[in-house]
Amino acid sequence: MKMNLKKLAHLSDLLGGLRPGEPVTIHSAAANPTRLARQLAESAPMLGGRCVYALMPYGPVPYADAPARDSLKIATALPGPGLRAAMEAGRVVALRRPLSAMPALFPAGERAGMVLLRVAPPDASGRCNLGVAVDYMPAALRAARFVVAEIDPGMPVVPGEGWVDVGRIDACIQSEDGPHQMTPPDADTVDIDIARHVVSLLKDGDVLQTGVGALPEQVLRQAAHLKSLGLHTGILTDGARALMEAGVIDNSRKGYLPGVSVATMALGTAGLYAFMDRNPSVFLASCAVTHAGEVLRQVQSLKAINGALQVDLQGRVNAEWAGARQVSLPGGLPDFARAAAAQEHGLSIIALRSCDRHGRSAIVPALAPQHPCSLDAHEVDCYVTEYGIAHVRGRSEAARRGALIAIAHPGHREMLERACR
Known part of the structure; x- marks a missing residue:
């Protein structure tokens, strides 16, 4: 050797x-x-x-x-x-x-x-x-x-x-630089309200998948009252570390690798990286494993919590384009959303602000034809904005449209209702 x-x-x-x-x-x-x-x-x-x-x-x-x-x-x-x-x-x-x-x-x-x-x-x-x-x-x-x-x-x-x-x-x-660090961004009042609605969908024993950013970190912070949570996610963050240290995430009810938090990478502070060092309660695996359908089927009660930039009244999700700018790609979103939506006790949750930073509605009559659809409607069970939750699993197209309009910004609801006529 x-x-x-x-x-x-x-x-x-x-x-x-x-x-x-x-x-x-x-x-x-x-x-x-x-x-x-x-x-x-x-x-x-x-x-x-x-x-x-x-x-x-x-x-x-x-x-x-x-x-x-x-x-x-x-x-x-x-x-x-x-x-x-x-x-x-x-x-x-x-x-x-x-x-x-x-x-x-x-x-x-x-x-x-x-x-x-x-x-x-x-x-x-x-x-x-x-x-x-x-x-x-x-x-x-x-x-x-x-x-x-x-x-x-x-x-x-x-x-x-x-x-x-x-x-x-x-x-x-x-090199002696150490891994790159990311300080968790601060949540504003809209993030806090959206997170409160998301957390209301969670229960003891659920296995969580979250992303990176102010809203996912706020969801994890507000989930601190729950018990026996599991973690099977793409990116391990400081919010998850806090719940692991508090014993809230203990992975005791998780079907796949019980007792261990599973991810494919981590991004956060020096404190997160020190926590992970030689920690037997953390397991990083290839995304061919963490995101594989046959693995995710073993992760029962999976709550996949993801963001979006737009949702249209058919329930289709745009998680990639902000106006004319492409700012992201699907990544692990389809893997986790599809797996959670297919489970009896899972939930595929899309959380987004009701308006973009220009005040335009994030819930739109239809996605722009030049923008690819990141998720189809059947891959989402709940949409969440600061105005509430649209429960759409098993509902008709008309009921889905109504539920989405109900969580849109009040100033845009009339426009959306007109689009349905």
Whole structure:
């Protein structure tokens, strides 16, 4: 086993070994390897339009900026703020695939391209831990011809599937930056009201899936009175950590991996990462597992709580476009929503503000024809705004329209009623 890792002066020293068309895959979210990302940007002119897979960039994304952007093609499934401008300029390949299908981008048995990682230092058995992001990296690692790691002692060692033998790593650089941090955003009064309605749908023993942002964190904060909750989600956050520390989330009634909170990545504060370090109550797995239908069917009483930008009167959901700007992609939304909606005791919940920041109704007569539908009506059981809850499971189309109008902003209800005539 190769224990003495080869030190790399600069990433450009290895990039010349790539074959034409081979991609570069970079570690996701809080595990984004800052120094390797910078060196990738510096080396962009030698890459000749090569594709960079960046599942969910967080922190600096220098390869998306000038001049590197002119030499690279970036593909993503969860664009964050670092890729928003590039998306608006049409320089990003939008991977409109559910997260469960993302590992299939790297076919088994084929070796192609390079993977750039941020990992914890090797342990005594010669393994490095992927830390706070596993997502599709196991599949990418199986497929890569070259693996380059940013070795960071600040990366927590998290139980689960995020392991790579040092013998698989071709070269490394050193870093002491630690994973990227995100401070939970503050909730406003609208978030608080929406969260109160969402929490009224939850009960003891439910298994929660939530996203990232002020509203999901507020939902978790207001769920502190419940007991024996479980967590099976895409991204582990500080709100979930608080409930785990308080014993509210104990996963005692969860069918899949009881006693353990399951996610595919984490994003939050240094306190969250310290909590996860060698914590046996946390398990990070590939999104081929966390988001798989056959796994989610074992997670009974799943409450999938997700956001949206618009909902139309048919119940179709737009979670991707704000006006003429594409700001997101479906990600794990279809996986969790479909699984929860298919369960007798599950609920697929879409929570959104009644109006956008310009005062326009988020509940609209019909989605714009140029905007793809992120979720169909049959994949949602409840819609929630600050004005209440629209319970639509098993209801007729007319009843669904009426329920949605009832939770729209009062100033827009007459317009919506006219659209139904």
